[in-house]
Amino acid sequence: MVRSDGFSGVERHIATLARAQAEAGHDVTVVGGSQARMRVAMAATGVRTLSGDTLRQAAESVSRAGHPDVVHAHMTAGELTASLASRAPLVATRHFARRRGATTIGRASAMVIRRRLRRQIAISRFVASAIDGSSTVVYPGVGTDNDASTHTRPTALVVQRLQPEKNTDVAVRGFAAGAPAEWTLEIVGRGPELNMLQDLVRDLGIADRTTFLGFRDDVPDLMRSASVLLAPCEVEGLGLSVLEAMSHGLPVIASRAGAHPETVGLAADAQLFEPGDAQDAASMLARMCADATLRARYGAQLAQVQRTNFTPQAQAEATEAVYQQVLA
Template structure:
């Protein structure tokens, strides 16, 4: 049996932004004839995402599981995502290791972990950062390659008076700030709704918060969704409240759909949404001002149409999947040389 040319390693049993990135890039590579193996990700979701392709998938929820799988392979490149995957790859892979840095922080939060981090940094052949924001905050030299999404045809569905938040309901994503901005905007009293797609540990707390802020009737918690593209095709605005988001793949997906985006100023948002002159980047530390900016955009349909079109054009030019994947392939070629 012919082995894989590229092995992607992500030592989780989840399917969030990193795992979605891995499945998207792996499918692109498979479409172009590369033999790909993916280790890790949600055992229920990842095989579904890769169905109908030639990609081999195997479970690897820990670095030890990934290491056992890697010992039996001889790929041209191992592409590791997050520290546990990097450790498995460096210890066992008989191939150059490329690491994508998905988070704006150095390896290791304790002294032992930082020691491991220094060991990994010396042994990784090349490093890709998903944004300049990330590259500036991690150790080592990085090639900045903004993750891309497929270019889509123009939207035909009617947009609804809905502000959509699509993200995990965990503290770092700042959905609580999103609720405060929503309450300050007053849009709930003017026929708009806030739809929150995603699941996480904070959902009960956020539901209570919505009622306490007096906007419970205009906020809908949609739970985990596999049809985010459908939600984006009809949403009036996408709201990404976090101001230090490392990148924000859902923002780029919204751009591909031509959805106007309101995003917290800073982080990767400055490189994606902020790449167009019409960008609506709101102060993450001032919910009142952010609410006014959100409401002003919602109240101006012509402005929303222009802004959405500008974002879609920017995605096609700078944040397409082909552009990102070609940059990754260039890194592979360099480490193989």
């Protein structure tokens, strides 16, 4: 469960895991997330979906879910709701590299959650090292892309929320300094930094080569045809967009920070630039743009890393092992 009416990274994480759990024979109910999109994601799986738009609605949905063996909550509001609305053993997945309780309300919530919490899952070693309490690392999975990927457009992609902590400006500056004149930049995402970034591309003289795409539901198609993904965030808990790019064999140039060394860093030709260093990113991008053979080789390496380490089936199996510890 998650206390949410959206469908961003956490909700996509839940949907992928729920599908894999249902395919493994488990009886799964998902509480929260955009009901329209969650129902599409759960189509033909047998997974029941219930609303979690508000705390009250989420609590009522948890009560309607019957008597589960385990309640698996995501994010503090979901953890708190589960703590109060269900007596089933509580497992929480931690998505961000920070402790609970940044506010007075958060600290009070954390006290309630800790009394009910049986196990924690961290989505990466980076997250596990920063959160409060012990945890088991279970990497998220993404589906393997079996469609033909062309990667023929001379385009660099950025796919992330336009929030300050995402360092989108580093990707923009790296593109401006490193990409040849015939290359374009596409930025997928929404957020409060949009106006600042639009001003930045004008100041850097790349406004005519940059497109702000906003929210898109065709990101897989963009990843199949683009040639590079830029991932500049220094505090990324894992990065589903990075894993999805890897599944498409799309070369990724990422910050050597957050959980990127645990994903992109597993490839032999890993392209990890120094955190916040746009010139280092530009140098890597320039080499990648100039060498199609390197792009193809590196993309194939990333695809193999994803298929070996980051599948929904592996995620479901590792998650079940945590549940079994709780139920033992």
